[in-house]
Amino acid sequence: MTARQSIKAKPRLAVTVGDPAGIGPEITLKALCGGILEDVAELLIVGTASNLQQQAKRLGIDKEIGLDAAASVLKTGARITDVPISSSSGFECDYGKVSAQCGEASFRYLQRAAELAKSGEVDGLVTGPINKESWRAADVPYVGHTEALADIFKARTETLFITDKLRIFFLTRHLSLRDAIEQISVEKTTSMFLHAKSVLHKFGLDNPRIAVAALNPHAGDGGLFGQEEINILLPAVERARNEGVAAFGPLPADSVFHQGAQGEFDAVIALYHDQGHIAAKMMNFLGTVSVTTGLPVIRTSVDHGTAFDIAGKNLADSTSMVSAIKLAAQLCRAR
Known part of the structure; x- marks a missing residue:
């Protein structure tokens, strides 16, 4: 050896x-x-x-x-x-x-x-x-x-949570909720899709399915509860798809992490700190591990x-x- x-x-x-x-x-x-x-x-x-x-x-x-x-x-x-x-x-x-x-x-x-x-x-x-x-x-x-x-x-670093089958990337980290929402953009979200694909490829996933969580209740319900899904997240998903990412969403945050844990997606992008932390820690508080990519x-x-x-x-x-x-x-x- x-x-x-x-x-x-x-x-x-x-x-x-x-x-x-x-x-x-x-x-x-x-x-x-x-x-x-x-x-x-x-x-x-x-x-x-x-x-x-x-x-x-x-x-x-x-x-x-x-x-x-x-x-x-x-x-x-x-x-x-x-x-x-x-x-x-x-x-x-x-x-x-x-x-x-x-x-x-x-x-x-x-x-x-x-x-x-x-x-x-x-x-x-x-x-x-x-x-x-x-x-x-x-x-x-x-x-x-x-x-x-x-x-x-x-280096450019990002945070990835891994708990059992669920992988969560974070679009923003240590910011107030107000500041985190202001940081969400088409460019930043598209970049995170590409970064997540690159990381998951190193994990042995050739064409990972990556979903982004919505910001508003019911993914905005067509604009009834906010415009971020229409103006930011949907265009980011389309751009990511055009760049070869199997991108999905925005999907309601009360469902998408469960779908990720069930294996429907290889990773989920959380938009802000607590959105992803709550999902992971409710699933397995002691078994969740943070990875710096x-x-x-x-x-x-x-x-x-x-x-x-x-x-x-x-x-x-x-x-x-x-x-x-x-x-x-x-x-x-x-x-």
């Missing part, structure tokens, strides 16, 4: 633990338990080692995974990539609270993981949840992961936030992190 074949069989993934004040470190450490990921990928856990040691001990899993003060390689084979924050031995986090220190920490974890990807030391990234208010408190100049990675890699490396993420309300209470479920790691490994092998 060649070195490259070995990498494809067991990709190397950098896993950032996210905001230390949230559930990111907890779900990352819990994901290492039970050996369920040992044959999936080689994992480099990117975080502050002293904090991870404290959290593993608090969770009562430090001995199970082999994480103590001297450990850099765990019993599972995962490695700790230490990113010291201030005085690392004294690094503390106040669970469930916005913190500039934790915002800085989670951003530096992402930067380190991106460096590993750029240097070819890892094949993909898996990111734990960050708190956007903590990033702002730390003067991080990005709204979130996707925007930061787009700048770091100088357009990067030169694979990047997946859990689909939930820092869950400050349960941080530090040993209540977090690691299913989404396990799913994100498994999907990242699968996508790396398929490249």
Whole structure:
């Protein structure tokens, strides 16, 4: 077996633990338990080692995974990539609270993981949840992961949610609903159809069927409830078809995601953040994985936030992190 074949069989993934004040470190450490990921990928856990040691001990899993003060390689084979924050031995986090220190920490974890990807030391990234208010408190100049990675890699990035058979692309992301509606245009929607086709082609789908969700109730009912379907979305569908995309819609948002989940469409374009998030998370909250498309490396993420309300209470479920790691490994092998 060649070195490259070995990498494809067991990709190397950098896993950032996210905001230390949230559930990111907890779900990352819990994901290492039970050996369920040992044959999936080689994992480099990117975080502050002293904090991870404290959290593993608090969770009562430090001995199970082999994480103590001297450990850099765990019993599972995962490695700790230490990113010291201030005085690392004294690094503390106040669970469930916005913190500039934790915002800085989670951003530096992402930067380190991106460096590993750029240097070819890892094949993909898996990111734990960050708190956007903590990033702002730390003067991080990005709204979130996707925007930061787009700048770091100088790439056009888009967001794709995958949950079971349902794939959702997002026309807009972190905008108010009013601003998101203003961003919808024929050109932007047509471009998303083409982007979605290109991404799905890399997934092995030669002629994917892609639908766009409507903005208004009942897809506008012929203009009774708004003109966006007539003036923007229908022309975009026609343009996409003229450029070789099997494009459909606009279809009522209360139906099209169900149709996608049933396999009638290979992907659905959501027009704004909550339109797609609600559909995916109602279907499978813990099993939904976010994929950043357009990067030169694979990047997946859990689909939930820092869950400050349960941080530090040993209540977090690691299913989404396990799913994100498994999907990242699968996508790396398929490249």
